């Protein structure tokens with residue numbers, strides 16, 4: 001069969017977790033392809049909202065094999081905590097159901113210390129990272145000094161590699177005038193984790209290809225969002241992994257012919273965590289309204305950091321860019337219900353840059369930070385849409401909003417979520 005790529009189409013936090021959980025039910029494999037425990041995906045198990053950081057959305061689907069693919073950076077401490085938490089809730093994640101690719105890179109304490117140190121040195125230009133060590137872990141991967149998961153099955157080699165890595169990190173930390181890390185303590189902490197997770201190590205690329213040959217379906221689950229992509233995002237205010245469709249191919253080791261569906265998850269408005277340009281940001285009461293009070297788990301507060309997210313109107317210029325760089329075949333629109341009662345609604349359809357209209361999204365931050373949004377106003381609606389089950393029962397203005405997204409991006413909206421637990425499948429949006 002084929003691979004479905006599930007991609008964050010904006011700056012992350014689009015509500016991918018819930019959609020991934022739904023798609024997992026139809027998949028033999030769910031593979032997380034990028035990032036590490038900087039992600040925070042929300043899924044609902046019974047009445048309980050559960051947050052996952054590393055573990056893919058197939059955790060609670062007994063038939064699904066969950067993969068941590070080579071493109072990830074994995075903190076074994078976090079993994080241990082998360083497996084315990086999810087197993088406590090009934091996930092039964094064992095070496096048959098959870099596979100850690102040997103080529104995935106381990107995220108070690110030196111990375112976390114360096115993430116903090118580099119953010120401090122950046123001062124007012126800090127990226128606002130999650131301080132989980134993501135940037136330094138990918139730096140080590142590219143510098144070819146990382147410790148790969150394949151080593152955890154060999155205690156002696158693993159210990160030697162960890163010691164070498166601590167020495168490497170300490171040399172860098174010294175440059176930032178930071179205290180050295182204690183190699184003994186790190187070895188002591190990581191040896192039992194390595195022993196615990198050694199049976200989970202596998203060649204996941206082979207598993208993915210075997211599944212495809214059997215005719216099974218594979219879901220590639222992304223973390224963060226397109227505009228945080230290391231190559232195609234708003235560099236340097238990005239994460240350090242490939243968040244886009246290209247990242248699926250390199251991480252899972254599959255060719256483009258296998259990827260039949262590329263689903264971009266986009267919120268009906270925009271939000272961003274951390275620093276960096278955000279043309280449609282609202283620093284007023286409307287921004288606060290979109291953010292929510294924090295009383296609900298789906299309000300706009302970082303699930304990893306707890307920080308209030310920056311919020312703003314839907315940016316169609318950015319979404320169209322995202323559709324292009326990912327080759328989106330469909331959009332899943334989330335949180336449409338959050339727009340109920342807002343009149344008029346605004347969507348950004350171009351930027352004004354030095355008094356000239358700009359219709360392409362510039363990833364160069366010097367340009368982007370000087371872009372003023374040009375808005376189109378759309379009518380709002382009053383009806384509480386959170387119980388609507390069919391597209392034709394949505395208010396006309398809501399359907400016009402969806403149609404505007406489809407027309408502008410050239411990508412069909414295949415599903416709309418109207419509440420924390422409810423989606424409407426859209427075969428065709430008509431007004």
Ligand code: IMP
Pocket residue numbers: 011012013038039040127128129130131132133134135223224228237238239240273274275
């Ligand atoms: P890092 O991934 O921790 O290095 O953070 C880099 C940037 O990506 C920061 O602006 C973070 O706020 C942002 N970021 C990282 N993970 C997420 C996420 O899951 N959702 C939204 N933003 C994220």
